[in-house]
Amino acid sequence: MLTRMPPPPRSLEQRKRDTLEQLRGAVDLWVASAGEDGDAHLVPLSYYWDGSTLTVATVRASRTARNLIRSGRARVALGPTRDVVIIDGSVEAIALGADPALEDAHARATGFDPRTLAAEYVYLRITPHAIQAWREENELAGRDVMRNGRWL
């Protein structure tokens, strides 16, 4: 049972600063995707944050890649469950070799380079349209920090 009192809710400005810090500082996120069959999938992936978009790489034949390419939309989450950043975004598939600067940056950020692997990978660039940030129940109000692609 949780009995401790959470600290007072953060201001919008503080949440935006914390969100950007988490995006810059974290390595992995949870990627949710939905199949045509109406089943949800969920996996952790490493990502590269360029200041406005997130890029992940995964095997092209994986459920995550197929789902994201089909729907063109992802919902991803960073951070522990009591300090979450949740992002809804559009997805663009980028073939290996199409953007070497991005591929180099992805390899530096994630510590793995799909260009060196035998399986066929694809990069998926996620552009956030909506971002929410909250820690505890008392931060559910005011959790939106981005809407319609704009920081509030």
Add this chain to the structure above:
Amino acid sequence: MLTRMPPPPRSLEQRKRDTLEQLRGAVDLWVASAGEDGDAHLVPLSYYWDGSTLTVATVRASRTARNLIRSGRARVALGPTRDVVIIDGSVEAIALGADPALEDAHARATGFDPRTLAAEYVYLRITPHAIQAWREENELAGRDVMRNGRWL
């Protein structure tokens, strides 16, 4: 960039012990669900683990409740992204008042009691059919600890 070497992969027995410990010890999990529209949803929820099933509670009108009740299936994840437990399971909706012992246990485990809240909640009991557990890349092989509802 991650350069440290991970420890050697755990045995199946160790993974099962660690998975049960995580299920008993954690409070929150990530719940992925899919809508009829083919969009994925993802939220953190607190849960109660009774030794074989997980019970969460959420607002009946929420996307998560509607998606899970529609599809009858959930994919949920526990733990940090480098020590994951990922569960695929079937979902059963339980109305408030239908199982007081379960509702008491849920309130004790999660620290909140939907029976005291103004919004209409529903309990969702998830029965695992498949569970995977891994820490780093080198544990991807052998990540299945449950298949077809049976511990391996």
